[in-house]
Amino acid sequence: DGGITQSPKYLFRKEGQNVTLSCEQNLNHDAMYWYRQDPGQGLRLIYYSQIVNDFQKGDIAEGYSVSREKKESFPLTVTSAQKNPTAFYLCASRMGPGYGYTFGSGTRLTVV
């Protein structure tokens, strides 16, 4: 079955540490996205990539980094520079214009 896999589902990080969230898709989608969800807020775009080896900052990219070395993979690194990293992180992919997103099941990151 095709889909998007995010791992891990729950992640705990100590303050000052970097952590990488995994996102893999086997849908052959070109575009991939990372969103963050906080309580009472909509999904906010962190980074997106429309093609391999290319990615763009979204609305809240500060403190995050990404890579897109393979079409299937779009890992997100939450760096120690991110002031408030505790949130629910969602990865999504899309075939192209006019298509909706397919979302992963999310990773809940908690800073302890």
Next chain:
Amino acid sequence: DQQVKQNSPSLSVQEGRISILNCDYTNSMFDYFLWYKKYPAEGPTFLISISSIKDKNEDGRFTVFLNKSAKHLSLHIVPSQPGDSAVYFCAASLQTGANNLFFGTGTRLTVIP
């Protein structure tokens, strides 16, 4: 600046009645609109969409209405079922450019048995 707004954070409806979820947007260039349904600790799942060239799209119990002049869309669920209880996000996109989706803040629907 929130370009897509869902002004009702929550809605409660009796089972069997109609649920109406509303969404407003500010960018007149949006030309594709979607509704997503989200359960706790899960990713959103696509529900229904509408292109700006239409004013209505229906899929089973779900109907989306688009009023471009008012920059308003709504999702109607009829009849509502307890399994419909979830958070519903409205989203909009531009056909050109980066094709990002702009999401509303969500409305939590509770269908009371």
